[in-house]
Amino acid sequence: MDIKEQITQLEADLQELSSLLEKSERKRVQDVLQEEQKKVEKELATKRQQQLQQAKREADPSAVSKAAYTVKITSYAWDQSEKFVKIYLDLKDVHKISAENVEVDFTERSFSVLIKDLNGKNHQMTVLNLLQPIDEKDSYKKVKTDMLLIMLKKQTTKKWECLTAVEKQSKEKDKPSVDENADPSDGLMSMLKKIYDDGDDEMKRTINKAWTESQDKKKRGDDMMDF
Incomplete structure (x- = not known):
């Protein structure tokens, strides 16, 4: 089978895959069809490139040496x-x-x-x-x-x-997940912990001091954290 016939077959495969994908309703089936579609598209692009290069060589054999x-x-x-x-x-x-x-x-x-x-x-x-x-x-x-x-x-x-x-x-994978039922204070504590872990000695002393003062206020009945 020459390259022209290969391209024809790949184009037919791609068309049929697209048709099947439009008709499919199951997520798993769609994933399989999309993965196969990508493979065929990649192979088709490669074959078309090879066809262009072959046509150029046939039109100008000397071009190979000066390509x-x-x-x-x-x-x-x-x-x-x-x-x-x-x-x-x-x-x-x-x-x-x-x-x-x-x-x-x-x-x-x-x-x-x-x-x-x-x-x-x-x-x-x-x-x-x-x-x-x-x-x-x-x-x-x-x-x-x-x-x-x-x-x-x-x-x-x-x-x-x-x-x-x-x-x-990739963007969806990197996007942080948000738990709508989570306690907002948990997020604050996580943020403070990260700042503390990543901070220098001066930053850690500042956070420790703020935390100690906050706990003292809670014991006195004042729930506000004053940073």
Whole structure:
């Protein structure tokens, strides 16, 4: 099976997975389907990249010997409008190279970028598992002065909290849990303990003094802690 057929099969797999995901109702089933969807999207992006490289080699065999090395794009900015998520890539002189050297591929949940022979290097970026599905047919790129703008067309006008589902999961994992039934004084004591543990000798003496004075006031019937 050649690479073109492999891509066709992967695209069909992705379409069927998306269809199954829309119909599924069980959380466990959805998790399995989403995980498989991410694997297929990653493999599809890789195969498309290989296809582009193969086409280039066939069109210009001499290009193999003079091919630039590839670096990953790791820095970007993004914002959004009602209809689009906008990705900004700062790339000096990108507007000076041939438009054919700037390639962006879209799937429903990902996009990949390949900029060839820019200042002696290829620049590559792949973002998988977007937070919300996009309309790949209406998504597009714009080359500006020293910048590549990628326009991801939203399927719905829902506001995105972050760019990818992975970022969302990471934020939720790091978010401290709040027990609504907990005694508020417990939180204060935990905070004071942390300040005490992390503080220097002067800080510890201050907290000890405040605590002692507070306990003395309680014994005298005054419940206020005067720090």
